[in-house]
Amino acid sequence: MMRPERLWLLGGAFGALLLLVFTYFFVIQPKYQKADDLRGIADDTTTEVTRLRSVIAGLDEQNQHIAEYRKEQAANLAAxxxxxxxxxxxxxxxxxxxxxxxxxxxxxxxxxxEVTVGGQKVQALPISLTAAGPAAKVNPFLDQLQKVQPRALLIGSLNVATTSAGKATLTLTVQAFYAGGK
Structure with missing residues (x-):
């Protein structure tokens, strides 16, 4: 039989061990888990901050060209x-x-x-026209219509008849666009 001092000693050791296990699983481990969760959140936040800094740098770059963008916008509005x-x-x-x-x-x-262009509803005005001149001037005329003149035009169909003298007659179907009603 064991002596009561030894029983108390073994009971105390067992109780201390039990208290240690209980403290680890119910107090310490949740704190470690919470710390790991916070580290994960901090890593995610760091990644997001890096991404946002990259976005801001891109926006700063675009902001340096704002005058060009405004000029392009004015040209587009004129078209x-x-x-x-x-x-x-x-x-x-x-x-x-x-x-x-x-x-x-x-x-x-x-x-x-009414037509939808780029997700916007605009008005398309159909135009038929005839143009005549030297065959060498046909492409510059078409470039002038599509690229140079301020109004937004879209050439739908084009018929060219040339003569042996180097003359050309164009028959064009064009759409001119505008934003609102008449």
């Missing part, structure tokens, strides 16, 4: 007037012809139709 402005459009077509050495005639303007 899409608020009204059909048929008279101004006809003058632009005549000017495009004069600048490239092509005579524009036989212009016919149809009724506007």
């Amino acid at each position: 899409l007037p608020q009204t059909d402005s048929v008279a101004a459009l006809l003058r632009e077509l005549q000017t495009a012809g004069e600048l490239t050495g092509v005579t524009v005639s036989g212009v016919s303007v149809g009724g506007a139709a």
Whole structure:
């Protein structure tokens, strides 16, 4: 039989061990788990901060070109007037012809139709026109219509008839775009 002092000693040791295990599993380990969770959150936050700094750097780069963007926006707004402005459009077509050495005639303007372009609803004004001039001037005239003149135009169809004398007659179907109603 064991002596009571030894029983108390073994009971105390067992109790201390039990207290140590209980403390580890219910007090210390949750603290370690919480610390690991916080480290994970800190790592995620660091990654997000790095990504956002990269985004900010890109935006700073774009901000340095804001004057160019505003100029481009103004040109784009000029290409899409608020009204059909048929008279101004006809003058632009005549000017495009004069600048490239092509005579524009036989212009016919149809009724506007609503179309969706780039997710925006705009009005498309169908135009048929005839132009004549030297065959070498045909491409510059088309470039003038599509790229140089301020109004947004889209050439839908094009027929070219050339003569042996180097003359060309164009029949074009074009769409002129504008933002709002008449």
